[in-house]
Amino acid sequence: MAENEDVIAAIVGIEPGGALAHVVAGRADVMALSQQTHDGALTPDNPGGLSRAERAALAWRIAKINDHKALEDHFEAMLEKAGAPDNAVRLADIWFDGGSDLRARALIRHVDLVAHAPKDATRRDVELLQEAGIADEDIVRLSELVAFVSYQIRVTVGLQLMRGLA
Amino acid sequence: MSSIVQDFTTEIPVWKPYVTPLDLAEASAEQLEALKITPSNTKVSDYVLVLAHDVETLKHRTPLFNAVMYNRGGLSRAEREIGAVGASIVNHCIYCAAVHASRYNQLTKDEDVIAAIFSDGVHAEIGPRLKAILTFAVKLSKCPPDADTADLAALVEAGLGQDEILDLILSTSLFGWANRLMHTLGEPIRD
Numbered sequence: 001m002a003e004n005e006d007v008i009a010a011i012v013g014i015e016p017g018g019a020l021a022h023v024v025a026g027r028a029d030v031m032a033l034s035q036q037t038h039d040g041a042l043t044p045d046n047p048g049g050l051s052r053a054e055r056a057a058l059a060w061r062i063a064k065i066n067d068h069k070a071l072e073d074h075f076e077a078m079l080e081k082a083g084a085p086d087n088a089v090r091l092a093d094i095w096f097d098g099g100s101d102l103r104a105r106a107l108i109r110h111v112d113l114v115a116h117a118p119k120d121a122t123r124r125d126v127e128l129l130q131e132a133g134i135a136d137e138d139i140v141r142l143s144e145l146v147a148f149v150s151y152q153i154r155v156t157v158g159l160q161l162m163r164g165l166a
Numbered sequence: 167m168s169s170i171v172q173d174f175t176t177e178i179p180v181w182k183p184y185v186t187p188l189d190l191a192e193a194s195a196e197q198l199e200a201l202k203i204t205p206s207n208t209k210v211s212d213y214v215l216v217l218a219h220d221v222e223t224l225k226h227r228t229p230l231f232n233a234v235m236y237n238r239g240g241l242s243r244a245e246r247e248i249g250a251v252g253a254s255i256v257n258h259c260i261y262c263a264a265v266h267a268s269r270y271n272q273l274t275k276d277e278d279v280i281a282a283i284f285s286d287g288v289h290a291e292i293g294p295r296l297k298a299i300l301t302f303a304v305k306l307s308k309c310p311p312d313a314d315t316a317d318l319a320a321l322v323e324a325g326l327g328q329d330e331i332l333d334l335i336l337s338t339s340l341f342g343w344a345n346r347l348m349h350t351l352g353e354p355i356r357d
Contacts, residue, residue, distance in 0.1 A: 023328045026239065030336055033230035040222035048220075067310040114350050116309045119258035121350040126184040136185040140219035140351065147346035148223060150309070151339045157311045158335030161318045162328065 006035050008152065011070045012159040020163055034155065041148045042078060049138035053079060053088035055145055058107065060092040062115045062149045071153055106132030107142065114146040171260050171354040174284040176268040176277070179354035181261050187215030200225035216351055231344075234336045241326075241333035244273040245299055249334045251280070252303025253341030255287060259349040262341060298324035303338040 008031065014021050024031060042055050060075035079089065090096050091108060098105025106129050113121055129139050171179045188197060190210070200221045201210055217224045235246055247270040254263035267280040282290035288304050290297070298320040305313040321331050 019328065023332050026329055027233075027237065027332060027336065029237070030230060030233045033226050033233065037223050037226040037230060040220075040226055044222040046222070065309065114346050118346045118349055119256070123184050123353065125350065137219040139185050140216060143347055143351055144217070144220045144223040144227075147343040150346055151343035154306050154311055154339035154342050155335060157313065158306060158339065159332075161313060161315060162331060162335075164315055165318055165322070 006031060007038055007074060008034060008156050008159065011074065011156055012163055014159070014163065020159070024159070034152065037148055038152060041145050048141050049135055050141050050145070051088065053082035053085050054091060056082050057088045057091040058111050058145060059149045061094065061111060062146060063153065064094050065112065065115045066150070066153045068153050068156065071156060102132045103134065106134060110142065111146055114143065115150060168355045168357045171356050174255070174260060174263050176264055176271060176280060178264045178268060179261060179356050181213055181348065181352050182355045183212050183216045183352035185216055185351060187212045188218040190215070193218065194221070196225070197221045200228070213348065213352070217347065231340065234340045239329065241330040241337070244270050246333055246337040247273065248296060248299050249303045249337035250341040251283060252300050253307040253338050254345055255283070256304055256307040257342070257345035257349060259345035261348050261354040262345055264354070295324040295326070298326070299334060302334060306335065306338050307342055
């Protein structure tokens with residue numbers, strides 16, 4: 001991803017010079033910070049225990065859970081760009097639960113829970129990640145990834161509705 | 167004896183993390199830099215120290231949060247709080263709901279709206295403009311998002327301008343993000 005590309009604007013298809021572009025320009029700071037967080041969550045300089053490919057695959061999974069095709073395509077392309085190693089690609093498979101790989105199992109379980117039904121999350125869900133050997137730092141990185149992508153999807157959906165109205 | 171707060175309230179609980187917060191003595195230069203720009207610079211909260219484990223998102227998240235909630239123009243600050251409360255109800259984030267419901271009450275000097283929302287959710291008997299705002303926020307917060315063109319048309323009909331609708335989308339979405347951190351990485355406690 002080029003650092004300066006605005007993923008949300010590109011997907012919504014905001015027409016330059018149009019009414020929506022004018023409104024969004026009023027919040028240019030928020031849109032720029034959203035893109036910078038996207039880059040920090042998906043392609044960090046220090047990915048810690050969660051590789052860029054794994055992050056792209058899990059983001060793709062979250063887009064699928066939210067039924068957002070355009071963002072699915074975006075994260076799939078990011079996964080390709082990250083080399084698409086098999087152990088990451090399978091994390092995006094909505095029918096894969098991790099199998100006998102305890103770490104993959106824990107990652108998938110948690111991403112599905114927090115993306116779809118964060119209201120149901122409890123202390124036990126974090127303990128399950130810790131028991132699978134995932135460090136606290138990586139639990140926070142994983143949480144930010146799910147939380148940010150959930151935000152990005154909702155901003156995109158909202159702007160797509162506004163574009164339809166214009 | 168402390169207990170976990172289970173019900174929506176405007177009394178702000180204590181937030182207790184499930185993971186170990188960053189030890190400031192071990193913080194990197196980048197982490198210290200990101201922590202400096204948080205709203206409270208006298209005492210860094212456990213919540214922010216937890217988020218500091220992922221400094222590459224935290225350093226953008228803090229200014230983004232302030233821009234979405236406090237930027238000039240557009241939707242009133244109080245109505246942005248309704249976006250936050252709507253998301254927090256869907257995601258059952260007791261802590262976020264308490265902070266932002268009490269902020270709405272402070273800004274408006276009115277406690278009836280939040281009391282009605284905590285009691286009856288989207289069926290709360292509140293004015294048509296607030297009702298359109300709350301309904302849109304709740305539906306956008308579902309997974310998958312459930313807000314549609316009729317919900318957007320209801321906002322226009324209730325008198326919201328395009329700039330106000332954008333601010334509502336941003337504050338609601340921001341709490342889809344915040345709830346997924348606050349409610350999953352720790353719990354609200356009452357001593």
